[in-house]
Amino acid sequence: MNLAEGVQIVSFGILAVMMIGAALGVVLFSNIVYSAFLLGGVFISMAGLYLLLNGDFVASAQILIYVGAINVLILFAIMLVNKRQDFSPLPSAGLRKIITGVVSIGLFALLSTMVLATPWAYSSAPVAGQNSIVLIGEHFFTDFLLPFELASVLLLMAMVGAIILARREYLPDQLTPSDLQQTILTLPERPRELVSTGSGTETEE
DSSP states (O other): OOHHHHHHHHHHHHHHHHHHHHHHHHHHOSOHHHHHHHHHHHHHHHHHHHHHTTOHHHHHHIIIIIIIIIHHHHHHHHHHHOOOSOOOOOTTHHHHHHHHHHHHHHHHHHHHHHHHHSOOSOSSOOOTTOOHHHHHHHHHTTTSHHHHHHHHHHHHHHHHHHHHHHHHTTOOSOOOHHHHHHHHHOOOOOOHHHHHHHHHHHHHO
16 A cells, blocks of 8 residues: 555545534534534535545535535525524424434445445546546536436525525514504604613712
């Protein structure tokens, strides 16, 4: 093992621990804002893994799209909804946690089997001078054009839904024009105790 392979193995271990820890924080944290920030850490760790695989375009797209767009959109949606009430415990929460754990362990076992059974060796030598950005662009606008457009429509629907949920909380019930004008122009009254205290001190002086 030379120095470059050792650096790659250490970097892979650090990124893997960072990704697993951030993913566990996303699931286990009760504060949804912290979970959203840790989701950005998961995306950044994935970008680092793409860099180790010499996927520079995929790594930059991971940071620009997932961290800079999707994660920010999730944070905006959370803060626009502005939920003031805490989550109330459900009576069947323990059973749901058990079912969730069983499903998660099953998915982990399935993914582990797939990773171990997949031949990761190169079937053919990479073509010299082949630009990955050109190939990805050709596939995006020919073979995968419909999924690409559907993903953009899905993100637009999520943003519109977040705005509707945020505005619904602040819609007034029924206000007449007179009530609206009075609400806008009326200032809060000064407490009478402060007024009397101020007048008393002035008279003493």
